[in-house]
Ligand SMILES: Nc1ncnc2c1ncn2[C@@H]1O[C@H](COP(=O)(O)OP(=O)(O)OP(=O)(O)O)[C@@H](O)[C@H]1O
């Protein structure tokens with residue numbers, strides 16, 4: 001028999017056959033980029049933002065639009081922003097031009113040198129005079145626009161995890177970046193972020209420099225029909241038979257969340273017998289997944305306050321349309337004022353454990369929610 005690999009990947013960017021649909025989103029983002037519309041793409045963690053923007057960047061490249069991708073996740077200072085952005089520009093432009101001379105032309109204040117990482121991929125290192133950070137920042141931020149204007153070309157810059165900009169020196173960087181960007185005519189900017197409330201505050205608060213500087217694009221889950229087709233194709237491609245009922249049960253369990261769908265299917269593939277998957281396999285896979293995650297969940301749980309735990313229990317037992325602050329919950333936890341719970345909810349949102357969607361609070365990680373309901377709430381450990 002052929003040697004198949006598990007076809008489901010969870011965590012990190014997915015591409016090729018492991019990437020499901022998103023055709024509407026790709027089309028819309030391409031239109032925005034062609035029209036030089038800046039976009040703010042946001043969603044909960046692991047909805048597929050990074051995978052989607054890479055797919056879009058591949059397409060723009062075929063149209064002659066030059067793509068630059070900067071991951072701001074690791075940055076927390078202005079200096080680190082400068083390094084990451086200069087590296088991102090160098091990575092892209094060195095595939096178009098003789099790199100060394102071009103870098104000298106583009107960046108008079110920076111010293112860039114190319115080496116190779118242990119895997120043999122080119123890697124840029126960046127040095128500059130730390131006492132001239134502000135001027136160096138301005139130079140890096142306008143370098144791509146200047147280059148493209150000279151060449152008569154257009155480009156797109158993705159700032160992934162853009163909310164990290166607030167970690168640098170707060171509004172000073174925001175203001176400087178915003179005032180540079182608004183003069184750019186050859187670059188469209190795609191601001192991507194996962195901490196929804198933070199990102200929205202950056203762009204929707206009239207007192208912030210980036211107020212209304214782009215189109216807000218909330219990325220939704222993947223439509224059930226598309227996701228079921230994708231799951232079926234991935235299983236069938238690995239020689240596994242799956243019926244329609246089970247496909248429906250999978251996406252119902254994962255609420256069409258792409259990451260949890262890939263995760264659950266990965267486990268289903270691990271436990272399947274005779275290369276067939278049936279409805280009975282789904283609860284077995286959920287059990288195994290929860291067992292695998294339980295140490296991580298327990299660690300998270302241990303770090304929470306009593307009140308935060310109570311709120312999570314309330315949310316884990318709250319169905320659509322119900323309030324977690326309903327009288328029976330307040331009575332159960334001996335709370336006289338809902339405000340006490342609301343404060344705890346806010347702190348859980350800061351920890352990225354809870355989010356608010358369509359006016360309703362919910363636990364972000366579906367399986368954490370299930371774990372709380374089955375392992376904690378039932379045993380009344382709160
Ligand atoms: N279009 C898709 N098709 C199939 N799986 C997807 C898709 N988008 C996301 N996923 C699943 O979600 C996981 C995370 O994807 P990705 O890193 O692109 O999301 P993200 O929103 O950028 O996450 P983060 O919030 O961690 O930055 C992938 O490893 C994959 O399992």
Ligand SMILES: [Mg+2]
Pocket residue numbers: 049050051160
């Ligand atoms: Mg991402």
